[in-house]
Amino acid sequence: xxxxxxxxxxxxxxxxxxxxxxxxxxxxxxxxxxxxxxxxxxxxxxxxxxxxxxxxxxxxxxxxxxxxxxxxxxxxxxxxxxxxxxxxxxxxxxxxxxxxxxxxxxxxxxxxxxxxxxxxxxxxxxxxxxxxxxxxxxxxxxxxxxxxxxxxxxxxxxxxxxxxxxxxxxxxxxxxxxxxxxxxxxxxxxxxxxxxxxxxxxxxxxxxxxxx
Numbered sequence: 175x176x177x178x179x180x181x182x183x184x185x186x187x188x189x190x191x192x193x194x195x196x197x198x199x200x201x202x203x204x205x206x207x208x209x210x211x212x213x214x215x216x217x218x219x220x221x222x223x224x225x226x227x228x229x230x231x232x233x234x235x236x237x238x239x240x241x242x243x244x245x246x247x248x249x250x251x252x253x254x255x256x257x258x259x260x261x262x263x264x265x266x267x268x269x270x271x272x273x274x275x276x277x278x279x280x281x282x283x284x285x286x287x288x289x290x291x292x293x294x295x296x297x298x299x300x301x302x303x304x305x306x307x308x309x310x311x312x313x314x315x316x317x318x319x320x321x322x323x324x325x326x327x328x329x330x331x332x333x334x335x336x337x338x339x340x341x342x343x344x345x346x347x348x349x350x351x352x353x354x355x356x357x358x359x360x361x362x363x364x365x366x367x368x369x370x371x372x373x374x375x376x377x378x379x380x381x382x383x384x385x386x
Contacts, residue, residue: 178202178204179204180205180242180245181203181204181244181246182206182232182248183195183198183205183207183248184207184208184231184248184272185209185250185251185252186206186208186248186250187207187209187214187216188209190333190336190356190360191248193356193357194248194250194359198360203367206218208222208231217238218235218238222263222264222268223264224263228267228268228271228272229275232275232276243276243278243284245284245285246284246286246367247284247286248287248367249268249269249272249286249288249311250289251264252264252265253265261303261304261307262303262307262310265308265311266307266310266314269311272286273288274318277322277325277326278325279325283325283327283370284325285327285329286318286326286328287328287329288331289330290311290330290331290333291332291333292332292333293305294309294332295312295378311330315374316374316376319374320374323373327369327373329369329374330376330377331363331366331379332376332377332380332384333354333359333380334353334381334384335349335353335354335380336354336355336379348383349381349383350385351381352381353381354380
């Protein structure tokens with residue numbers, strides 16, 4: 175039913191992505207999820223590491239919606255470990271391409287929320303390929319918000335240590351407000367998707383960690 179609000183959530187079946195998808199459904203959205211794994215229970219299987227992965231995903235989403243673009247996009251899919259090129263492709267390039275595709279809509283202003291990492295806030299230089307890709311996504315959030323303001327709003331949420339990264343073991347660090355929860359991240363995403371006068375905004379959900 176086209177009267178529903180529709181949102182595409184990449185990586186929307188596990189970890190933070192699942193929490194975001196669940197919160198959006200509870201708020202009345204029709205959620206379309208993607209995953210690179212066929213056994214993840216996602217609505218669309220798409221490998222965002224492939225050069226045409228983002229375009230194939232968006233085309234599949236359009237087909238599900240009868241040719242109409244989704245009202246919103248949450249660029250959540252990410253890798254924490256892997257070779258530099260794959261991290262760049264999944265964590266940054268796929269999100270950039272999907273945002274650009276969303277900007278081509280002909281009716282109504284859409285909304286995009288990018289999922290960052292609080293470690294890339296501030297002026298500290300990225301330590302590795304993962305942080306570099308998330309810093310690029312941060313910079314592209316602001317750039318896209320200005321460039322595509324006629325057709326989409328683009329914002330971001332920067333979670334703190336909500337869940338330990340897969341394949342990574344490290345100390346969480348100090349958090350003045352305590353460890354953030356999955357629900358806190360999800361609620362920030364819901365807010366930004368509905369904040370019609372807000373674009374180019376980055377919300378840290380990190381228990382105050384980025385202030386230290």
